[in-house]
Amino acid sequence: MALHAWLALGGPAAQAAPAGPGADTGSSSSSSSVATPATAPAAADELTAAQRQWLASRQPVRFGPERDYGPFVFVRPDGQLDGLSVDMLRLVQARTGLVVAQQPAAPLRELLAAARNRQIDLISSLRPTPERAQFLRFSQPYVAVPAVLVRRATDAVRPLAELAGVPVALGEGYAVESVMRQRYRQVRWVALADDAVALAALQRGEVQAVVADVASVAFISRTQRMGGLRVDGPVGFEYQLSFAVRADWPELVDIINRGIRRVGPRERQRVLDQWLTPLAVDDGEPPAAVLWGLALLALALLAAAGLWLKRRATRPGRSAGA
Template identity: 50%
Template sequence: MSVRAWLAGLAAALLLPLAAAQPADTPVVTSAAQQAWLRERGVLRVAPERDYGPFVFVASDGRVAGLSVEMLQLVQRRTGIDLRWLPAQPLAAQLDLARARDADLLTSLRPNPERSAFLLFTRPYVKVPAILVARADRAPPTLQSLQGRPVAVGAGYAVEAVVRASYPQVRWLAVADDQQALDAVLARRADAAVVDAASAAFVIRREALAGLASAGEIGFNYELSFAVRADWPELRAILDAGIAAVPEPERAAVLQRWLEPLDAAGLAARAPLATRLGVLLVAFAVLAGVVLYARHARVKPALPRPRGGRPPP
């Protein structure tokens, strides 16, 4: 059986019980007070990250796409929020907008103390592990073995502060996004990169990158949430209600569409045989973590309100 077929079967086994957990026609509406609050605020500004696939990125047709975009659309249809998508930029630039209150909502973020000074975070809607990626022509390194060596990590990403504090002897190379981190490894500007497993698989497949191998998880998980400006707790409550109201079959369909194809088969095929099992285990961790977290976070939904559209180009 091929790696891709094996992982597709694994994904189906994990996701089908989640989809069957409750009926698809269990909708919800926001309260009258929340609807009044939304009418007073008008159109809300969403600041999307430019290249954090498969969660949020600019597609080839110029539209903002990804798992987080589709999750937000599901929430939008159940809450009545009216959204305007700002131009996509690197995360650091979007955080600056939010800090200045020139943006109202961001996606695909993990809370940390610095961000919590100016943002409020919803309940997480997806969970994936961070991994270490290195060139396939070397023995798999660890962060402990990379003291004094350059290792790429996303600038402003939640994992950056954690790894800098945990491994201060590593020479950290801050880059704009996970693609630049992987490019730095291939160009030998960095010995390795810390990236999340789903993003690594997405970039490797999209860019047809060869010569990379997973060196395993680093003990940090991305529990991704929507984030809103800190002076709007009402908006966080509205988004939390919308996340909780999404029926499990719809949630499972979004997760499967964006995560199931990212089986890292391309990475495993190009990696030495000794690293293939590690890649498969990372893929398993992504899928299992998503399903188990969604089950843990499930709450009883209420009534429907269809609304919302796709983000503009």
């Protein structure tokens, strides 16, 4: 089957989100309110009375977008925010009446620090980790992608286990960082600002490999026309990306989860097609080194969709959108 057809079959993951006790309320400050859903009054009917009251007292919710994590969330050259996660957030807003105030886009490490200090309330495209769980709560995931090892096309194929003492780059503060550092202590890990910076360092020969999620690798390779790179294979780590909210707002997690579940299969598929298919079908031939990684991405999406459907089917007495 053609690669773009595989991508068109993908679907989002969804599973129960971590739960925990609530705490004190907080205040929201508006920077530039964005994406106020036109269907907000009707969408609010999807919520319980308590949820509507909770939202009304805290709107707008301060959303901190990551600056350069395409295709999930990134700032376009014209300064507008875009990406798969941004589209998913808009769909959630349309089904819940959630209003967000977009804060200045920043690297992930800065967003995490701001969330810890309660300067922002919401982040997208995050994988739960024990460290982040100290100050964040996570929605059910809406997409899953594998992390892969990227090398220069001229280098020999070698797994991470054989790269002792070799400089390997990854995103600073990314969920994969702590796992890789613990699992492959012999590697000389180099934490850089984001995946684009890491891949550029690989092209210049400043590092010998990069660990990044395959969708990000494909997106950067396409938009920045990076050549001469090769995806060697998965590293045994999968990003199940969720929305993250401040830890003292469990009510917002429940609202976002309700919104995710209210997004229909066709709408979810439309978002996936919009952002993943172009990575496989480029204006010209896509970089050959990236194609195998995109196949992994498609398979991960298919597996995630199957797991979600299986869990939904086996939950007794659970009504849709509950």
